[in-house]
Amino acid sequence: MISVCVLDPDRQPLDPCHPARARQLLDAGRAAVFRRFPFTIILHDRTRAASMVHAHRLKIDPGSKTSGLAIVQGPRVIWAAELTHRGQRIKAALETRRAIRRGRRQRQMRYRQPRFLNRTRPVGWLPPSLQSRVCNLMTWVERLARLCPITALSQELVRFDMQLMQHAEISGVQYQQGELAGYEVREYLLEKWHRTCAYCGATEVPLEVEHIVPKVRGGSNRVSNLALACVPCNQKKGARSAAEFGFPQVQAQARRPLHDAAAVNATRWGLSQALHATGLPVETGTGGRTKYNRTRLGIEKSHWADAACVGASTPDPLRVAGIRPLGIRAMGHGTRQMCRVDAHGFPKTHRARQKHYGGMQTGDIVQAVVPTGKYAGTWISRVVVKARGWFDLVIHGKKASVHQRHCTRLWAADGYTYALPAVAGTAVSSPR
Template sequence: MFVLDRHGHPLDPCHPARARRLLAAGRAVVARHTPFVIRLKDRDTATSAIEGVQVGIDPGSKHTGLAVFTDHGGSRTGRYAIRLDHRGAAIRDRLSARAALRRGRRSRNLRHRAPRFLNRTRPQGWLAPSLQHRVDTTLSWVARLTRWAPVTAVHVEKVSFDTHALSAGRPLEGTDYQQGTLAGYEVREYLLTKWGRACAYCGASGVPLNLDHIHPRSRGGSDRVSNLTLACIRCNQAKNATPVEVFCKGKPALLARILKQAKAPLRDAAAVNATRWALWRALETAGPSVHTASGGRTKWNRSRTSAAKSHTLDALHVGHLETVTTWPSTVLVVKATGRGTYARTRTDRYGFPRLRLPRTKRVKGFATGDLVRAVVPSGKKAGVHLGRVAVRSTGSFNITTRHGTVQGIGHRHVHLLQRADGYGYTTHPETRHRAALPPPPEGGGLHTGGI
């Protein structure tokens, strides 16, 4: 648990059991519900020995892993794990829908609008809103962790592959093609991510995978990454030099999916590469010292500690380390939900307003999205309900809990726990160890034999 002194300055985190004892003894009060933060009444940073913690970041397109840990001579102990779920896809879809509406208005025979100036320029380092959102939310949570814990260093993982090198069309040939797992690592990691670490033909996962040419080289196929896929040993040997159209004969849906996925770029990789430098530069100006590492080192660290593949465990294994003694058993999932909309009306299917929304956001001191706890003493809804509230002007609220939505709870029974901050919070257990896999063939788990 995060701990603050009596002035609100961060102290070293403590165990949940110790936090419960401090609260029961009256020595501490709850400063924040989620993540749980307590504030000590009788402690000051000037009289406390502070060891400090470090933060590991595993940036991703849809999810970003954050790990708070202590480091003693390369031996790390995980203290807290957070998975941040971005809403970049929703932002992109809304911007695309708005652009489509604008194009439609321009093409219709409506009122004429004089053309605007065409000399608009974008500042250096500009990112699309869907990409800037990933940088902003990650920086926001690093700043929050810095307020709640004495962060001394931040470790950021670089991407595992370079899409610019892949798009240049350099073929994977010679020693790059024949050597072990680390040779041609960018191409291999790109294919693992693009094809979901599973065989493209039978869908088998958790087994050694080969690089396979969709159109065989013996029949004129190239070594470009757009002609490469993943295949298990059995499918790779069965396909051999057979054209993919013949091998997938009788399975038109599978053939169409393979050909379509082979041509489609990996958007998630492009998003990560577009935001990595912006995130790095922003973190350097944030305060704590920033250390960068590669995805290959993170993967190697996880293999030594037998840790499973997850964003939070990747964040814990970023950078130089000797071992990881333990990591949290529960992950806090933080989903970016936004803070609502500026629209003051609801429209029908023809675009005409059908419902006007009230301008007053708060009702009886509550706003939609607040985290509340309702204790109903009697009636059909008797019990304790913990969740997000949806306010109504009548004072009868709806509360969405993990079990569903409870409607019609009077505001007199509702107690505020935490104001809405644009994020939704859930928890899920962390995977302790990776699944047992068969021994990899000589040269690594991802090899190129038989193709």
């Protein structure tokens, strides 16, 4: 369950309400459906001035494949979503385009002077695959800010806090008690040692924080004396130093500090600047803090739960029971490539001139009422339109061909597709 957004007659956001309350309002004719994703109703009879509106905080955990979004009001998470990006697909498409162009130029059908270093990139430029992640998140921040009274933002900016580690004296007792500094150090070490055992290179195994020069031999608790080791290596090493254990390079690597740049990547930095430009107060947190909060609050790991646990503002306790996040997947707005080529780069087909067929376009969510045949029944699905009039739908997880005359558009394509029923009882067959 996630709350339903509520607007007043002037489209000003009010406090979101429980889906059952929204149903009552809709049944009583006091409201109408405004949007399906996220599900939003518009009230006919109550203005924002006459309502009590609370402060809501939108929290973001940016990820490379999937980002988490959560709206927190008081001690509760009231809305959550998981946004799947399309960075890899953008990268693949650009690489294909580059290969086609290169092939065409190699063919020497015409001569053009090669261009070299004749382009300047604006300040803050990001590669398209990374920029799309920032743009996806900003689309949703702006969209949610119009539908819900959001007064503050939180973002996980860095994985760990270098300042905290350099200036706080870190003691062994603190890790064992699960103090915040311990989480920061662990995130730092995971990054520095690439999530592998420093000695045998094992991955995907439980890793322990380990002293390179053991404490019994006078080794310190500073991060420069810490490495990650799998349990067998840690036990085998015992009271020896890394050099005595046969790994002098581990000792040498440990002395080299990680640069701050390693902790904050370009995407998160770009997002942070875009969030500040909204004018809302932005709180930033570290990955160490997120994990510390989530563990302390006893919340299971997921993208949206991480988002809800970002930053120092996280309330204790935080109520998350019953939250089912809205699944959002970035799909793009189709292609602008005019000429499709085959595997050898030979022109195959021209792009269709028309994007709409029967008033629908690829990416719309449609309701299909099929009277007879293999797919008889009522279906809701994302659609791929075809000139012949037979559209591709997803029925029972498989591609199905349904004629356009059976389809009615419910939702116009907006570059995203959604995986959760917007209203209970409506099964959106999972679009791919």
